[in-house]
Amino acid sequence: MMSIIDAISIRLNETFGDDYTIYLESVEQNLQTPCFFIQPLASMGHEMIDYRSYRSHSFMIDFIPSDELGHRAQFAEVTDKLFDSFESLTLDDGIILPTFNRRVDVTDDVLHFIVEFKFYGRKEKPEEDALETMNMTVI
Numbered sequence: 001m002m003s004i005i006d007a008i009s010i011r012l013n014e015t016f017g018d019d020y021t022i023y024l025e026s027v028e029q030n031l032q033t034p035c036f037f038i039q040p041l042a043s044m045g046h047e048m049i050d051y052r053s054y055r056s057h058s059f060m061i062d063f064i065p066s067d068e069l070g071h072r073a074q075f076a077e078v079t080d081k082l083f084d085s086f087e088s089l090t091l092d093d094g095i096i097l098p099t100f101n102r103r104v105d106v107t108d109d110v111l112h113f114i115v116e117f118k119f120y121g122r123k124e125k126p127e128e129d130a131l132e133t134m135n136m137t138v139i
Contacts, residue, residue: 003091004057008038015085037062051123063111075111079104082113
């Protein structure tokens with residue numbers, strides 16, 4: 001999951017630049033706005049046949065605007081950029097994750113962008129002990 005959080009952080013920096021601070025942990029003091037918070041919401045997974053697995057991870061990206069500009073204008077601009085830049089996400093190893101259920105909600109002057117990643121994975125097959133040879137005589 002950390003590789004997804006890292007990829008989200010990189011994508012936010014590519015899209016919005018260094019003027020926007022990105023937080024992964026809560027901040028008690030000295031919050032620098034405008035900023036983003038990346039929070040994992042929920043994860044789900046189940047195993048499938050042939051060493052495959054299905055995973056789903058939901059994240060909330062909170063945007064706190066600066067006080068210098070009108071919040072509505074900032075929310076409109078950020079919403080458009082988030083929807084455009086999070087159609088998919090590329091991880092460090094080159095795997096491209098499509099996004100699902102992208103939505104925006106504004107509560108108490110904070111924009112909440114929720115996005116879900118669903119993907120199938122393959123586990124490495126454990127090495128099995130080699131079978132010993134067996135001699136057989138047929139009569």
